[in-house]
Amino acid sequence: MFAMLPITSLYLGLFLIMLTVLAVGVVRVRFSTNTSLGDGGHKTLQKAIRAHGNATEYVPIIMLGLALLELAGTGSTLLHVYGSLFLLARFSHAFGMQHPNEGNNFRKIGIVLTWLIMLCMGIQLVLGSF
Numbered sequence: 093m094f095a096m097l098p099i100t101s102l103y104l105g106l107f108l109i110m111l112t113v114l115a116v117g118v119v120r121v122r123f124s125t126n127t128s129l130g131d132g133g134h135k136t137l138q139k140a141i142r143a144h145g146n147a148t149e150y151v152p153i154i155m156l157g158l159a160l161l162e163l164a165g166t167g168s169t170l171l172h173v174y175g176s177l178f179l180l181a182r183f184s185h186a187f188g189m190q191h192p193n194e195g196n197n198f199r200k201i202g203i204v205l206t207w208l209i210m211l212c213m214g215i216q217l218v219l220g221s222f
Contacts (some may be wrong), residue, residue, distance in 0.1 A: 100159040101167060103175035107151045107182070112145040114186060143189035147182055152207055154178050157213040164220055174209055181205035
């Protein structure tokens with residue numbers, strides 16, 4: 093069905109599900125706090141909004157990079173490494189955002205891994221454009 097970009101399609105599908113779950117989490121907290129707009133000063137709502145917002149900030153550009161690399165003929169193993177590590181990074185970050193405590197490094201691990209993937213993909217895209 094998605095023969096041209098099967099790997100990107102797989103990860104985009106997984107991220108669409110993840111973003112839906114995060115969005116439902118925001119709405120659930122909005123209902124429980126009776127907060128229609130903004131965060132109403134509710135820390136739980138602030139965390140849910142940022143977990144969702146942060147994912148929406150990073151997922152599109154990484155998916156675009158993955159699609160371009162797949163179209164350029166990058167091997168499936170490397171594409172799966174990028175996609176699966178990015179999925180792990182985003183789950184880690186979202187979990188860390190919603191369950192912060194001093195011993196929880198999930199958020200930090202998620203963002204550092206996200207940046208490393210972005211850097212590697214960016215370098216590969218730049219070098220491949222020559």
